[in-house]
Amino acid sequence: MKTRLLLLLLCFTGFFTSCRKEKETRVTDYVDPFIGTAGQGHCFPGAAVPFGGIQLSPDNPRSGWEWCSGYHYSDSIISSFSHSHLSGTGIGDLQDIRLLPVTRRPRPGEKAIDFITSGYAKYSHANETAEPGYYSVTFDNGIKTELSVTNRCGMHAYQYPSNAIHGLTLDLTTARNWDRTVMTSIKKINNRTIQGYRKSTGWAREHNVYFFMEFSQDVDVWAGVDTLQLLRNGQKIVSDKGYAWIDFGTVTNKILVKVSISSANCEGAAANLDQELPHWSFDKVRREAKQQWKRALSRIKVEGGTKEETRTFYTALYHAYLAPYLFSDAHGNYKGPDGEIHSVGKENQYTVFSLWDTFRASHPLFTITQKDRVNDMINSFIRHYEIHGLLPNWELMGNESHCMIGNHAIPVITEAYLKGIRGYDVEKAYEAMKETSLSKGHGLELFREYNYIPCDLEKESVSKTLEFAYDDWCIAQMAKALGKENDYLFFMESSKNYKNLFDPSTGLMRGKLADGSWRTPFSPFSSTHRNDDYTEGNAWQYSWFVPHDIDGFISLHGGKEAFARKLDSLFTLPSVIEGSNASPDISGLIGQYAQGNEPSHHVAYLFNYTDKPYKTQYYIDKIRRELYTDRPDGLCGNEDCGQMSAWYVFSALGFYPVNPCDTKYQLGTPLFKKVIIKLGQDRRFVIKANRENDQYIYVKRVLLNGDPLDRTWITHDEIINGGELEFELTDSIIAD
Structure with missing residues (x-):
């Protein structure tokens, strides 16, 4: 009798284990x-x-x-x-x-x-x-x-x-x-x-x-x-x-x-x-x-959402993991930007680097869930530099397309290094960053000469100035970490060049001529795909790209209250875009905010810096609900090699890398009752929230490993070391 009971128990245990395993594989069904x-x-x-x-x-x-x-x-x-x-x-x-x-x-x-x-x-x-x-x-x-x-x-x-x-x-x-x-x-x-x-x-x-x-x-x-x-x-x-x-x-x-x-x-x-x-x-x-x-996909497990929310989340995670693409063949060979065949041996070369888009959230997501591939990607950058002489801008199948602006391989490398991901030649990587930033093409020579890019000498002058300033701040952080003091001081100084295009009379970034005067007339709503001042956007959408010096940016506006009012205007102004050649990328509009285009992706989190984080929570929830669904038309703009979806992944988890290279994540409002991020065999980072209903979006209190968190951000190390982040939510606004 005991033997029969034992056999029945073993059969039941085996059946239960099998069902549990089957349930775990269903992540792909979402x-x-x-x-x-x-x-x-x-x-x-x-x-x-x-x-x-x-x-x-x-x-x-x-x-x-x-x-x-x-x-x-x-x-x-x-x-x-x-x-x-x-x-x-x-x-x-x-x-x-x-x-x-x-x-x-x-x-x-x-x-x-x-x-x-x-x-x-x-x-x-x-x-x-x-x-x-x-x-x-x-x-x-x-x-x-x-x-x-x-x-x-x-x-x-x-x-x-x-x-x-x-x-x-x-x-x-x-x-x-x-x-x-x-x-x-x-x-x-x-x-x-x-x-x-x-x-x-x-x-x-x-x-x-x-x-x-x-x-x-x-x-x-x-x-x-x-x-x-x-x-x-x-x-x-x-x-x-x-x-x-x-x-x-x-x-x-x-x-x-x-x-x-x-x-x-x-x-x-x-x-x-x-x-x-x-x-x-x-x-x-x-x-x-x-x-x-x-x-x-199982490295992140979510619980407590609706079927639609879970499908939207895991499809976003799926899209985030489609690019970059493996490029080297089984022999380790690939075509380089010089048209010649190169070999990586047993390593991997990657391609399709849409860096203007993906440095914002896709690559930060990889630093949490795809650390080994981050090293492969940076080594791919370095090989590109060794062949081409510059880091990739928008690399496509062994070609440098120069499709977009900035030098955003720089923040990807800096972020990885500061987060302890260092499986590459660090000195060679730094050399490539510095050489790329001090090159003369695409307006960089003007950026060095004028400390901004004059709009009468170079197109997309405002957006290029802002993005080069950010890249220089990133190099400065790398230089500081490597003990290169002179480089640190030089690049920190040039990272402040964004201030030279801030117009206090409008509170926006504005094109400036070589003689130092403002471009006139000025229309902040004008948007073309590639116009004289901005890349795929207008003054309202691009004026917020100062992720490296938000406190300094707030000061230019006259303080936190004034800055918050300006941010409010972005979301409440009419959703009108001037210009007969308006960029199709300007989509997913809430007022002048454009979720369908990457320069807007960090902006809703800026309320955290104004002592009004409840507005960050409100707009993050609004964007998630209204501009992402589980239907074929469920994206409000181009997926852009994973960036549109990586924004959603982070924002559903409850935090976002406003500045990927300061190794902090600004808190938003979590979508799920529980999330488990698997960081290794014995490490987990767990996010919990009392999402009683859809109105529970406002953060009353946050606990990190049981202790109250008196700030609006967490660090990369606090995530990677494992632990628990608990959000106490309410359906009522928690003001100032």
Whole structure:
């Protein structure tokens, strides 16, 4: 009897443990990759792994603002499944190595491009599924496609209707948005393998993608430029255009395709498959991709929110972990900004650094949850510097695009160093920071000469002045930590240059001429994508970027009360933008505040510095509720490689890095009743809050490890060391 009871107890324990494990894996069920694919989010819904080098996703046959990622939820036609995509940028590129299953064969003499476009397939969202690491769709013509990925490889599974032709098109030519094909190659290696390349120019000026592709059965390959001709084994075509049709015959209607890409050569792409995908089990690829996401997402566990809030949170965390992308292949090779092939050996090179966006919250999030990758990213910066002579600005696939302003690799390095993340050559990193800041391009020479950038000598003069001043403050902190006193004094002095563009009569930052007079006329509501004074914003939106000297900035306004009144005006002025060429980035408006554009992201937290933190709590809650949802249009602006979502992650946790390099986080108001941040095997940082209902947003008291916290911020060390942060909330305003 005792033995039977013991067996029953063991069975029950095993069943309970199994259920508990199953429940833990459900964190991935809260992710919806379709969030951000409508509206202005510019997200893609396809398969990827955290920070992976493959983004295997569907493309629509359109170009333009809405289709920067290749896909927009409003569309109903798919033109291809391609292997590289940008996550939420405002410019379109990539979409390389485009495949599409089709049910017809080319007619004799039919133009290749006509045959390719004739295969574009209609679909319904009702027949579309996406989850972390997996995407599937069934076309109206009956073809079902499933996609999954490893770090450097993509796997396609096609199921064709019975009695249909089983074919696949390969398009190396069709350009979308900024991209234009320069040269292509397609070579048939044997009956089951092809390889080649696509070289293009666009936002990434010199973009080379080499591919290696294997099929689960013997195939015939028809390739060409104008018309398609049968390729023999060992034969290849090289041209400025390249198309192919792969004939699977009729042996089976279930086909698998493995694809890998490399920026270096076809050998690197082949090595990716040998290392990461030597088998033919689609289910194994899908399962392991989901496991990667489970491990990454489970480092933060939230409890006590609604289903919508939890879905929004974990999808935001998912988006934050899509970029940067792994760039080096299995041989350790990648194309550098000089166009040459470089090697990192067994280390990792990353690409897609949207630093103007991501230094604000994405990289600070990585310092808590992705410390090892932070070292890889900074080493990627240093290699870029060694080849290019400067740190990256907006690096894209081995190219320096110089798309945005500032030198924001500098705060990323400084933040990491001051937070104790130092797995790189620190002196080389400092050398790169200093060399970049003292270079002469993009207005820096004027910044040094005038102690501001004159608006009659350089466009975007105000925003560049403010961002260079912040970068210099960051270098000063690094210099101080390294004992470089003269550098510290020099860069601290130049970090005050923001004051030279503050107009006390308007309380805003304003363009100034080389002779020291203000630009006239002055319209603080005027906004263009790139105007004379501001980058993607207007005076109201950009005038708050002084995160390194907020006390000094408050003094310019005449003190805390005056500063608070000015902040109030930002949120309460009419949401009007002047100018016929208004930037589409200016979105998610609350008054003149624009959550859809990064310069606004720290601003709601500035009330903490005015003795009115309840206003920070009010606006953070308002932004979360009104401008983020779990619908396809759930982002109010471009995702921008993770920054839009990283803001939400931090703001849902209850704190935010207003100045990432002061190693402090300003407190807001938590969204969940309980959050557990896993920092290591035996360390946790727990956030608790008595969220009785949606009106409980105001902070009555904060306890850190049981002791009252008499400040509006916590430090990075207080988080990383583990402990408990408890918010006592109320539904009533806690004034002064």
